[in-house]
Amino acid sequence: MMHSQSNTITDSLNIRKVYDMSLLNGKSYDWLDHLSNEIGSRLSGSYGAEQAVQYTKAELEKLGLDKVWLQPVMVPKWTRGGREFAYVQTGPGETRNVNITALGGSVATGEGGTKAQVIEVQGIEQLKEYGKENIEGRIVFYNRPMRADHIQTFDAYGGCVDQRYSGAKEAAKYGAVGVIVRSMNLRMDDLPHTGSMSYGDTPVKDRIPAAAISTNDAEYLSSILKIQKDLKFYFKMNCEQHEDVESYNVIGEITGTKYPDEIMVVGGHLDSWDLGDGSHDDGAGVVQSMEVLRLFKEIGYEPKRTIRVVLFMNEENGLRGGKKYAEVAASKSEEHIFALESDAGGFTPRGFGITATDQQFNKILSWKGLFEPYLIHYFKKGGGGADIGPLEGGDTVLAGLRPDSQRYFDHHHAANDTFDAVNKRELELGAATMASLVYLVDKYGLGNISNDSAELPD
């Protein structure tokens, strides 16, 4: 697709309007304030999650969209119960408290807690090396840190998160009685970071409790273990898995004027972990996605294609919302040409990760110059997001907003994922960046269905 000069000027002006509206009269920060400070954490199945459904639906209804609806979805309900407690015991009466948090989906310890010797490993692969003789009856302590030399912190996360997700399942095979995982955090601090874990097909009776420990306490535990290998670690957790409950994806739509059957999705997830208020993960993505549609209404841009905001439920511990949305879309044979997710924090946007054919990717790349005034420079193949992942296949181009990642894991799934950690301008720039890409996709298509070619004379 060649850009005529007049198109480029029109696009530049429209994109400038989008950024101006977001920065001068944005709504994303106020919405996030409410979501974070009035509602708070939004774990699937919690009262907060249901409040968030009702609140965002009501806010979308104020925007004058063509449709707003709730899409029912059954979600898992896991509760933390009373706060966790843990200490290291180096001798009779000689204990030091450490900061832990139950991993999402973990079973509780027994009423009296779990107390055992500890074996430290650098990862799952080391279990085999130690074998049952060294692991049985012990607590496995996974302590492989995130690598600081990765420039993109998500790469460092990807290199460690197997310990959190599969650590308990694997350690149980060797007879471990519990699992402690170093928090997925590049900072040294006292905050434990929760997150999802899975027992896979481990029989219920063999499931062992799993907790994250703060990075500072992981360092402490590791150093004291070097001196005293037979120390005891005690932890008590009160978490519980309940029956699934009904919840909702919240969806709003501006119906396309020319190709209403071509759907572009923009979304984030409504649920959050329960420790902070989920401002970065993923309150930011929720309000930015809502803002995309509001910006179009405010600047008076009427999309040719249909734009849907989808606020997914249950990204954190089940992905039921994302799966349900894709399932319903498939059952209705809806044509999704594009899906854009924001789920990497509300920090300064840098660009997009994009899953597309070479041709489609190059088309998006041809728009790069339009983003330069906004310091958006990152357009790389690969990426999208967990919630839009189930839409992959067919012709859907997937994209994920890529904000600056340096501070993200300081807050991710921890008690300091709170409103004060979000900068208003950074949040607003992200919303405008998303809206600008959606605008261009709407205007020029992505070549994934025949309507695009019909537009060349446009």
Added chain:
Amino acid sequence: MMHSQSNTITDSLNIRKVYDMSLLNGKSYDWLDHLSNEIGSRLSGSYGAEQAVQYTKAELEKLGLDKVWLQPVMVPKWTRGGREFAYVQTGPGETRNVNITALGGSVATGEGGTKAQVIEVQGIEQLKEYGKENIEGRIVFYNRPMRADHIQTFDAYGGCVDQRYSGAKEAAKYGAVGVIVRSMNLRMDDLPHTGSMSYGDTPVKDRIPAAAISTNDAEYLSSILKIQKDLKFYFKMNCEQHEDVESYNVIGEITGTKYPDEIMVVGGHLDSWDLGDGSHDDGAGVVQSMEVLRLFKEIGYEPKRTIRVVLFMNEENGLRGGKKYAEVAASKSEEHIFALESDAGGFTPRGFGITATDQQFNKILSWKGLFEPYLIHYFKKGGGGADIGPLEGGDTVLAGLRPDSQRYFDHHHAANDTFDAVNKRELELGAATMASLVYLVDKYGLGNISNDSAELPD
């Protein structure tokens, strides 16, 4: 200058080493911790400033540089005295306290404070419009906000800071008795932001006190003025200008192995305002500049040209350090081929602003690909920094590190410019980015003196 492929590979590997060393074994964050938390604010002429001189000199001496020395410079000494106090009075006994801070260089109010009616203006140019009849005997309230629609916040700052710098001098001409300036801050909050101001050639007896007011209180004052034009504003300030005192630029050097007479400077400023601890402005620039030299030592890179770290004194209220350094350099006929300043906060680095000829700029631009793995994308003509500004002219290429600017003015010159606002990784990435550019300048020169061409066969 053409890059051979083997050069590109060597450069990639060396730059990777620089980033690894900074991220895995960096010293910048520890240095900043000391500077911010052990020493604290470092206003020129203060005890903190002198401690910072001694500390950084001692730390540089530990690095095994070829030379470390202090360069004496006389600096202004202005003290705040007891904390400022201000209120708005809307009726007898009806007052509301507001948050102000004396601008650096302001005179004090009288012993009993200054109390007067207020006239709000949107800028200096509006004084003429109101004229002496509306201004005389009143306090002028400059309330033009920073524009949120600028993508780079320094542009918004540049569009407002004349109110702070020249507002008192100009208002005095119309008989104003004081000046209150809306803080240079894009956020709405309660923190007043200080900064330098000048009376120019206003006779001492005609100088009027000038303070910054927090953005929240500026909004309050503006809105209440709409209802009650004759309200009174009271403020009391205790600041004082003293005799100049002796202080120092702190300088360290790795002498070039091949072209010792070609000097590359990397620097930031040691002094800070007195409200926070100057972590972003410019503790970050100081420790990043020190780190550049340390990184070269650690990775065993021996520069062909001389690299000097210069920690300038008195950038904030006089620029005496920057002027002195350039003056001494000129008196010794030193050849400065390059100067790089970090004075825009310790946030994620995005690139550089560069003052150079087209040819020199294009040479630097040819290195851009080497920075791509580190998400450094911004190379624009123009820029440098206040302290290296006096080196301009002759052949010196000037460059300023450009970190992400969105959060900078949330902290700039305010009580929340503190250590906790600096992210360790962001700081370290900045140091590595600076070191990488200095490495390339050292290796390939900038074509400003004849030695470069001699190197082509290298």
